Amino acid sequence: MLLRAVPGQSKGGNMYRGHLLSYMLLLLAVTILLDQSDAQKSVPVTELTSKGGTNYSGSGEGKLEIFCYRARPYSPFGVFSSSRLEYRILPPSYALYEGESEQEVHYLHGNASQSWLPVLFQRKHVSFPPFTNKCIGIVSSYAYSFVFREYNIDYFRLLQCVASLALFFYARNLVHSPAIFYSGGALLGVLASILLLIFLLKRLFPGGRMTVAAMFVTGWSFWIYLLLQLWNSKFEIFCHYKHYFLAYIGLSAGIAFLICYRIGPPKDERTIDTMQILMQFVALNGVYFSSDAPEVTLAFCIIALLAYNFPARMKARFTTWLQRRFFKPTIRMLTEEEYIRQGDETTARELERLRDFARSPDCDAWKVMSRLRNPSRFGSFVLGESHLQDSEILEYETTGAHFDDDSALTHDTTDDDDGEHDVDIALRRNLLAEGARSASRYLTSASSVLANGNHTGNHLRNTILHRT
Incomplete structure (x- = not known):
């Protein structure tokens, strides 16, 4: 070998090389940090x-x-406020980084080379929470411009909150509505038809299920890119292929509607309760996400739940108290003509109800006949004849002719018999003026009230005399 370790120096050389490597790594880390700080x-x-x-x-x-956007002071009146960045010149391609501070944006930008996802999410506007600091970083090779707007009341969010609350409280009625069932089924059919397209794609690729599963597991970024491209080009696609698009929507919605029509609206109580719970859950989510102040919208959700589950009896009492306390109804007194007309209508209606009851199986005819003084007269009344006989009307007409002088109607009211005589005279006068039906009404009222005592009888007598 060309290189040979010297005996006794191998251990020291390894330690020297280890320290040297550590110093080099430390120097590299310091250099990177300094470069990042300089870049920031x-x-x-x-x-x-x-x-x-x-x-x-x-x-x-x-x-x-x-x-960077600096948060405004928190105010409960700004629950539905919003801030938004709107592009005036949208660059063809750009990268957007969002964070709560400049340091977080720099960190995301430094790690952007590891992922190309931020380039895909190209939006025409960027929302800013009004009560939270937020910074964005933009990298683009094309010129761009935008305007920043703040809205004290975002009517879209306000409408979302109100519509969600209405959906929550009327979910029970909507679940029972056949129109909602069929329209919701058609919409669900359109969305579910996408599964049919996935099934057809599975048949086109070799390998069957494993290929499609691998595409969904490993190629999720491709699907995100494809969906974003379709969403950004939705208007162009609809304009060029609107006939195919409308045919697809109509066919899938029609098939779903026929299936719902064949099944029919749900009648099982558990199914209805499940649909109601799901609809109310969606409504509460709409309320919660309608504002950037989650504590306020959470309070709305809690109040809605308490109000919906409030006992019906206590709710009715509370509603009645509110109406009496803040919405007092104005009572209008009836005129004399309205009072007479109302009395005639009520008398005719009650007499008709009496006829219906006498004809119904609920009426014990033998028991009723045993208590009547003139059963044949009652039978004629039930068959449709008048409740007054001609002789009674003639008697009132002929007797009333002897009392043209008003002085004959003034008597001492201390005696009960005289009071009854005065009322009878006044009723006879009313018979001539208003007819037999009104006189019978006064006769019934007089007989019932005079039986209660002198004071009430005197009051009624004075009232009738005044009318006469």
Whole structure:
């Protein structure tokens, strides 16, 4: 051998070479750290602000450019606020790095050579949480420009929260709706038809299941790239192949609709409960992700759950209290014509209900007939005749003609018999003025009220005399 270890010096030489290698690695690490710190110092950081509609632009030299947004003070009134970066000139290709600080952006940029995924996610706008610091880094060889906007109220997020709450509270009704069942089934059929395409792709490739499984396991980045390219070119694809696209959607939706029509809406309570729970779970997720303040939206979700599971009796009492406390109904008094018309309508309706009950099997005819003074008259009434006889109407008409002088109606109200006589005279006068039906109504009221005592009878008598 050309090289021979000297006896007694092999151990010391190995130690020397080990120390030398350690010093070289340490020097390399220090050099890399110094280079990174110099690179961080050399990269300018631009503060994003929406005052005056400031426009920002990139040089397009392929260097890292960092833009940072400083969080605004937290306010519960800004729950649905949002901040967004909107491109005015979108570069054909660029790399985007997002982090909470400049150091994190530099770290992501330093490790970008290990992955090409950031280049795929090319978006036309970038969202910034209003209450959290966020920095982005852009690397592009093409010039670009964008504008940064802040919205105190993002109406899309507000609409998302309101719609999700409505979906949560009306999930039970929607589950029972056949229209929702058929439309949801058609939509699910369109989405499930993608599985048919995957099955056809499996038949095209050799190797069967193993080939497709290997594509999904090892080629996931290819599928991400393909989906992103399709999404970015969705309008061009739809314009060029809209006939095929509409035919595919119509065919898959039609087949799904026919299957749902054949099966029919669910009737099993457990199936309905499961669908309701899934729908309410989706609604709560929509409420939670409708704002960048998760503690507020989480409170919305908890309040919605408590309100939905609140006991029905206590909920009704609380609703009634709110209506009486803050929404007091205005009571409008009836006019004399409205009162008379309402009385006539009520009398006719109740008489018809009495006829229906007498004709129904629930009525014990023999028991009723045994308690009546004139069963034949009641039978005529049930068959549709009037509840007043002609002789009674004629008696009221002929008797009322003798009481044209108002002085004859003034009597002492201390005696019960005189009071009943006054009421009878007033009823006869009303018979001449308003007809037999109104007089019967006054007669019924008088007989029921006079039986309760002098005070009530006197009050009714005075009222009738005043009307007369």
